């Protein structure tokens with residue numbers, strides 16, 4: 001799908017939601033549209049770490065921010081940077097439980113996921129169905145207690161809309177133990193807080209043989225949460241019976257990426273890149 005097509009899809013989806021779910025009220029989705037919001041052009045950010053970058057900054061599969069970073073995922077898609085035009089709708093979705101906003105953002109994100117998988121398929125010289133039929137959308141999990149107190153599982157809601165928007169299978173494969181909120185913690189404290197916080201929800205042999213796992217979260221800040229989720233997913237993949245199966249690549253799909261730099265060392269073994277032909281966009285070993 002062309003970029004124009006994606007932008008169009010986003011506008012159509014939002015208009016539909018406005019008409020059907022928000023009636024004639026001015027809401028955050030309308031505000032988003034009023035600002036002329038469309039998802040970032042893929043050339044506006046690094047497809048590997050998700051941070052914004054200038055022209056010609058992406059060299060040999062990395063940008064200047066992630067050049068020396070070893071990342072446990074193969075690539076990132078986002079709608080935009082974590083700035084007010086996205087921060088406000090994310091907050092309304094997350095803290096005011098405005099589901100329509102989450103669904104809109106999720107569908108828009110699903111369109112960017114579909115676009116990236118199309119690119120992967122083109123580079124691999126395969127029909128896109130060969131990739132999408134073996135792609136699973138996995139939301140970053142929320143603990144039972146946090147969900148009860150917030151009244152919304154925002155990553156789960158986003159994941160559902162991403163799966164619907166991109167025509168992909170949804171898999172709630174991870175569980176999370178309750179820990180203090182990450183907000184306001186340093187990167188080191190976040191990492192410590194998250195250690196052992198996630199675990200598999202399914203047995204490894206129930207994963208099947210996915211080529212791509214689309215890991216969905218609302219905002220990527222330091223990446224600590226995504227790192228922990230990737231660690232568990234890789235462990236699950238390695239624990240599958242039989243040794244013929246290729247490890248799946250992880251594509252992180254997040255509404256917004258905040259500007260902080262990715263960490264410089266990896267706590268986990270590297271994921272292999274997205275299906276081989278996508279290597280130029282992802283991991284440079």
Ligand SMILES: [Zn+2]
Nearest residue numbers: 046049063066
């Ligand atoms: Zn980068």
